[in-house]
Amino acid sequence: MQRLKTRPQFQAALAGGTVSRTAHFALHRLNLPKPSDHPSAPAEHIGPAPSPEQALFDLSGVWLGAMVPKRWARRAVTRNAIKRQIYNVSERFGERLPVAAHVVRLRTTFDRKLFISASSDQLKLAVRLELEQLFERAALEPLHPKAAA
Numbered sequence: 411m412q413r414l415k416t417r418p419q420f421q422a423a424l425a426g427g428t429v430s431r432t433a434h435f436a437l438h439r440l441n442l443p444k445p446s447d448h449p450s451a452p453a454e455h456i457g458p459a460p461s462p463e464q465a466l467f468d469l470s471g472v473w474l475g476a477m478v479p480k481r482w483a484r485r486a487v488t489r490n491a492i493k494r495q496i497y498n499v500s501e502r503f504g505e506r507l508p509v510a511a512h513v514v515r516l517r518t519t520f521d522r523k524l525f526i527s528a529s530s531d532q533l534k535l536a537v538r539l540e541l542e543q544l545f546e547r548a549a550l551e552p553l554h555p556k557a558a559a
Contacts, residue, residue, distance in 0.1 A: 411499075414475030414511065415504040415510060423511040424474060427515065430547040432540045434518050437548050440511040442467055474500050482519045485528040495537045503545040514544070544549045 414420055426440030467473055476496040476532040496514045500507075525533040 411472045411474055411500065414473055416515065418512055419473070420475050420477065423466075423473070423513040424515070426511065430511075430544050432516075432544045432547075434516060434520060434537075434540055435544050436515045437515050437544050438513045438515065439508075439548070441508070442473075442510050449498065467511055472504055472507050472509060475513045477513060477515040479516065482516045487528045488520075488533070491529045491534060492537055493535060496539060499538060499541040499545060502542075503549055506549040507545070512548075513540070533546075 414423060423440045424438045427437055428436050429439040430437040474497070476493045478492045478496075480489070483489045483492060492528060498514075499512070520536065525536070527533065
């Protein structure tokens with residue numbers, strides 16, 4: 411599993427649409443085209459990539475990024491703990507996820523009255539359980555959802 415690194419990669423994955431949601435997280439997915447059986451163009455061929463996705467992503471695997479905005483997690487230690495949980499849980503589901511670019515986005519805050527410490531074991535457990543639900547739902551979701559009429 412490869413990690414998203416650039417802003418255009420994150421923007422493209424977010425534009426792909428929401429696949430799964432929980433109370434605190436949303437999972438966005440951009441389906442990537444299957445790599446062709448034809449060998450790559452010769453090195454002398456210079457020009458734009460055949461599609462925008464090929465320009466942003468190496469099409470050989472699953473891509474994942476984590477967005478934990480300051481708006482929803484004020485302290486850096488909390489943001490980092492949540493990101494670590496996202497990447498750890500995603501490793502377990504890596505083989506079940508389709509070849510696509512995924513972004514896990516924190517969409518609301520965890521209640522500071524329930525989780526007093528910025529990086530408590532209770533918070534990490536709550537985040538892990540919710541992320542497992544998120545990825546489980548995403549793994550069950552078909553690769554090409556039906557188009558809305």
